[in-house]
Amino acid sequence: MTARSPHTAPFHLGIALDGAGWHPAAWREPDARPGELFDLAYWVDLVQIAEAAGIDLVTFEDAFGLQSAGFGGVDSRRDEVRGRLDALLLATAIAPHTTRIGLVPTVTTTHTEPFHVGTATATLDYVSEGWGGWRVQVSGRAHEAAHVGRRSFPALDPAAVVAGTDPAQTALIEQLFGEAADTVEVARRLWDSWEHDAVIRDVPTGRFLDRDKVHYIDFAGDTFTVKGPSITPRPPQGQPVVFALAHQKVPYELATASADIVGITPRDDAHLARILEQLADAAATVIRTASEPLRVWSEAVILIEDSPDQARAALARLDAAHGGTYTSDTVILADTAANVAAQLLAWHDAGLDGVRLRPARLPADLVRITTEVVPALAAAGVLDRPADADTLRARLGLGLPENRYAGTTPAHLDLIGSAR
Amino acid sequence: MTLTSDAPAPTSTERPLKQVHLAAHFPGVNNTTVWRDNSNAASQIAFSSFKHFAQNAERGKFDFLFLAEGLRLREHKGLIHDLDVVGRPNTLAVLAGIAAVTRHIGLVGTLSSTFNEPYELARQLASLDHLSGGRAGWNIVTTFDAFHGENFRRGAFLDGGDRYTRAEEFVAVARQLWDAWAADAVLADKATGEFLAEDAIGVVDHHGAQFDVTGFPTLPQSPQGRPVIVQAGDSADGRGFASRTAEVIFSRHSGFDDGQKFYTDVKGRLAAEGRHRDSLKILPAATFILGDTEAEARERSRETALLQVSPQTAIAFLEQVWGTDLGGYDPDGPLPEIDPVSTDQGVTRGRVRHDSDPAAIARGWRTLAEAEGLSIRDLVIRFAANHTFVGTPVQVAETINRHVQEDASDGFVIVGSSNPTGLDEFVDRVIPELQERGVYRTDYDQGATLRHTLGLPD
Numbered sequence: 001m002t003a004r005s006p007h008t009a010p011f012h013l014g015i016a017l018d019g020a021g022w023h024p025a026a027w028r029e030p031d032a033r034p035g036e037l038f039d040l041a042y043w044v045d046l047v048q049i050a051e052a053a054g055i056d057l058v059t060f061e062d063a064f065g066l067q068s069a070g071f072g073g074v075d076s077r078r079d080e081v082r083g084r085l086d087a088l089l090l091a092t093a094i095a096p097h098t099t100r101i102g103l104v105p106t107v108t109t110t111h112t113e114p115f116h117v118g119t120a121t122a123t124l125d126y127v128s129e130g131w132g133g134w135r136v137q138v139s140g141r142a143h144e145a146a147h148v149g150r151r152s153f154p155a156l157d158p159a160a161v162v163a164g165t166d167p168a169q170t171a172l173i174e175q176l177f178g179e180a181a182d183t184v185e186v187a188r189r190l191w192d193s194w195e196h197d198a199v200i201r202d203v204p205t206g207r208f209l210d211r212d213k214v215h216y217i218d219f220a221g222d223t224f225t226v227k228g229p230s231i232t233p234r235p236p237q238g239q240p241v242v243f244a245l246a247h248q249k250v251p252y253e254l255a256t257a258s259a260d261i262v263g264i265t266p267r268d269d270a271h272l273a274r275i276l277e278q279l280a281d282a283a284a285t286v287i288r289t290a291s292e293p294l295r296v297w298s299e300a301v302i303l304i305e306d307s308p309d310q311a312r313a314a315l316a317r318l319d320a321a322h323g324g325t326y327t328s329d330t331v332i333l334a335d336t337a338a339n340v341a342a343q344l345l346a347w348h349d350a351g352l353d354g355v356r357l358r359p360a361r362l363p364a365d366l367v368r369i370t371t372e373v374v375p376a377l378a379a380a381g382v383l384d385r386p387a388d389a390d391t392l393r394a395r396l397g398l399g400l401p402e403n404r405y406a407g408t409t410p411a412h413l414d415l416i417g418s419a420r
Numbered sequence: 421m422t423l424t425s426d427a428p429a430p431t432s433t434e435r436p437l438k439q440v441h442l443a444a445h446f447p448g449v450n451n452t453t454v455w456r457d458n459s460n461a462a463s464q465i466a467f468s469s470f471k472h473f474a475q476n477a478e479r480g481k482f483d484f485l486f487l488a489e490g491l492r493l494r495e496h497k498g499l500i501h502d503l504d505v506v507g508r509p510n511t512l513a514v515l516a517g518i519a520a521v522t523r524h525i526g527l528v529g530t531l532s533s534t535f536n537e538p539y540e541l542a543r544q545l546a547s548l549d550h551l552s553g554g555r556a557g558w559n560i561v562t563t564f565d566a567f568h569g570e571n572f573r574r575g576a577f578l579d580g581g582d583r584y585t586r587a588e589e590f591v592a593v594a595r596q597l598w599d600a601w602a603a604d605a606v607l608a609d610k611a612t613g614e615f616l617a618e619d620a621i622g623v624v625d626h627h628g629a630q631f632d633v634t635g636f637p638t639l640p641q642s643p644q645g646r647p648v649i650v651q652a653g654d655s656a657d658g659r660g661f662a663s664r665t666a667e668v669i670f671s672r673h674s675g676f677d678d679g680q681k682f683y684t685d686v687k688g689r690l691a692a693e694g695r696h697r698d699s700l701k702i703l704p705a706a707t708f709i710l711g712d713t714e715a716e717a718r719e720r721s722r723e724t725a726l727l728q729v730s731p732q733t734a735i736a737f738l739e740q741v742w743g744t745d746l747g748g749y750d751p752d753g754p755l756p757e758i759d760p761v762s763t764d765q766g767v768t769r770g771r772v773r774h775d776s777d778p779a780a781i782a783r784g785w786r787t788l789a790e791a792e793g794l795s796i797r798d799l800v801i802r803f804a805a806n807h808t809f810v811g812t813p814v815q816v817a818e819t820i821n822r823h824v825q826e827d828a829s830d831g832f833v834i835v836g837s838s839n840p841t842g843l844d845e846f847v848d849r850v851i852p853e854l855q856e857r858g859v860y861r862t863d864y865d866q867g868a869t870l871r872h873t874l875g876l877p878d
Binding site: 027028029030032034035038039040063064065066074078079080081082083084085086088089090092093094095096097111112113114115116119120122123124126127129143144146147148149150194199201203205206207208209210211214223224225226227228229231232233321 | 455456464465466467471490491492493499500502503504505506507508509510512513514516517519520521535536537539540543544547548550551570571572573575601606608610613614615616617618620621631632633634635636637638639640730731732733
């Protein structure tokens with residue numbers, strides 16, 4: 001946890017974008033645009049709304065397979081949004097349309113190539129000119145493993161995973177998150193594998209590159225090895241921002257070791273206190289490889305109307321349209337803008353660094369957040385930002401990271417340990 | 421090649437003029453991209469360079485822009501090669517960025533069928549096709565060696581003999597994935613509450629020698645349905661694969677006679693595959709140097725060649741054939757007297773190797789150098805900086821047109837010699853000449869997909 005002064009540290013805001021919003025019936029709302037979910041213009045519009053309001057970053061949900069209502073295989077529902085664009089490519093295509101908002105796509109680590117993940121996230125950082133990030137996610141679903149066909153996983157039981165009561169489930173989770181930690185480590189090494197001044201264009205010697213400033217990463221983990229260096233020079237931020245959503249011990253450890261921001265899902269104050277204890281435990285047991293203290297953000301689904309009754313009614317109406325009560329892994333705040341702002345301020349007072357808001361309906365709740373919640377937080381004085389922030393890291397108060405390889409020679413590289 | 425301004429386009433009325441198709445190759449990570457010149461100091465990696473390059477090519481109404489790929493930094497004598505421009509973005513990601521700053525031009529990326537998986541890559545290409553409104557293309561490469569494998573999960577898993585088998589199976593699976601959603605799968609009907617139509621998504625269940633892929637893809641059919649398939653293989657296997665699968669061939673055969681021979685061979689294979697002659701476009705790679713006069717163009721060609729082949733580059737190039745350190749030789753002196761050292765893997769890794777016998781190449785080069793009095797650097801310029809089209813804009817346009825009308829090609833992949841402005845002059849000066857001859861579009865068709873722009877069947 002960051003050593004912080006709760007009442008003066010700025011509070012950061014992220015918006016989690018997914019489909020037509022997080023409520024499964026949101027696509028049927030009057031202002032929803034469900035026929036445009038695969039068009040770039042729809043997403044650019046949403047991100048520009050967030051950017052104009054001074055939101056720090058937007059995330060894009062993704063997975064290694066089609067959405068389904070539960071943790072099992074693909075279902076046959078026809079009444080929910082199905083289909084997604086690749087989040088990394090979507091974020092990169094949005095980047096030329098924005099100038100000062102973080103773009104944080106979800107990229108799965110389980111079946112993807114760590115080398116491609118490293119160059120793709122670096123390229124997002126180039127195209128956005130320093131506003132790139134990465135939401136790390138694992139894929140434990142058996143049907144998603146069948147998309148590649150070289151591994152098979154037992155069916156995941158979310159309850160047993162969270163409770164940690166089933167050794168087989170826990171082992172799978174440890175394996176998936178170990179691989180995720182390795183992938184983050186590979187990406188971080190690849191991002192550092194070119195020193196920022198490796199390109200020299202030295203005409204007298206005919207050298208474009210100073211090869212002593214480009215480094216093999218020589219990563220060897222349990223499931224893969226990567227030689228390096230990257231084909232992509234060091235990205236503008238040096239280290240793009242890594243975000244990890246976490247609900248239990250193993251992912252808390254991944255986030256504590258590797259992420260810049262961890263998203264947590266407190267149901268209430270007592271739950272929040274327990275999560276913070278678990279994060280403190282994780283900090284005592286893992287070696288942190290990211291350059292700055294871990295930032296802790298809360299998560300909430302947001303639905304805003306003019307009165308609490310109207311908000312509850314709107315949620316009930318959505319639930320009725322969907323034929324069931326919407327449940328989430330995190331708290332659902334269906335309320336007024338003032339009450340939502342009050343909850344966020346309470347999290348700020350509790351020492352959290354920010355919040356990732358999941359609009360129940362797009363664009364409706366995004367608009368409510370930007371026009372009503374953000375001004376309330378600004379009035380409370382918690383949204384001060386560095387005036388000269390020209391990268392996402394700077395905006396979040398994360399410093400310029402040192403390059404792990406700067407000043408080293410290849411002989412020293414074996415001293416640099418793995419994340420695990 | 422020698423150009424003459426009086427090489428006429430055919431005037432026969434037996435068939436209409438063929439239209440020229442052009443692709444713009446982003447300057448390569450090799451010696452042909454000049455960096456030793458302060459006017460060409462733009463970053464090879466900044467997005468502003470890609471944006472300029474793409475928007476210039478779109479101004480010139482090019483069919484598509486083309487990005488090469490190399491999944492590991494090249495090495496020479498066991499060290500990272502440091503003489504050429506080096507460093508490139510992730511191909512798919514930068515194409516997504518370029519999609520946002522262009523409207524019409526095709527976006528073709530080189531992507532490996534070896535170090536990718538069909539489910540993921542098919543999805544990424546479909547995403548790019550959605551994001552670009554139907555402008556995505558995939559140049560399939562089959563690099564398989566252990567050197568590149570060291571950056572990937574499975575390492576050197578693929579036998580060289582299986583690389584086209586894998587590529588062909590890869591494309592077959594990708595096509596199933598691209599076709600799995602019904603054309604009208606997404607209803608998004610707020611009134612009825614049906615987001616998907618009935619039976620909207622078919623399952624893919626493929627089991628073959630290379631892949632086991634079972635499941636549902638995550639995207640509706642993209643504007644093109646399937647991205648355009650580009651291929652550059654030149655071997656018998658490569659040509660066979662292309663005649664079955666490719667819609668564009670990026671060839672090396674930019675010479676006229678050589679081009680005609682290749683064109684006739686590959687086009688001749690199509691009928692047996694049940695394909696129409698026009699369903700495959702053949703575009704050789706070509707470099708160019710322009711001048712107000714032919715003499716000025718030749719002078720500029722020589723100047724550019726000297727920038728492309730530095731003294732150090734000349735020696736490194738020779739070392740690729742000799743297989744040993746030649747650092748003690750004078751680049752302005754004669755070729756080495758010693759014979760090449762035979763090595764298993766060569767001194768240079770991460771680029772296409774010379775397949776032929778090094779001793780024979782060396783003998784040939786020595787004979788040539790002695791006959792014409794060439795220094796090491798002169799000789800290397802002959803091979804590594806041999807510009808395809810050197811002449812006035814009129815000469816270059818007429819030569820391009822002649823190649824197309826007389827079936828030596830359907831157009832060219834044009835490679836500039838600097839980044840990112842290397843094609844600006846081509847667009848300013850050669851494109852209008854082609855347009856004036858009625859063989860090149862003066863604008864894109866509104867809303868055209870890449871396949872439409874290329875004149876390929878849907």
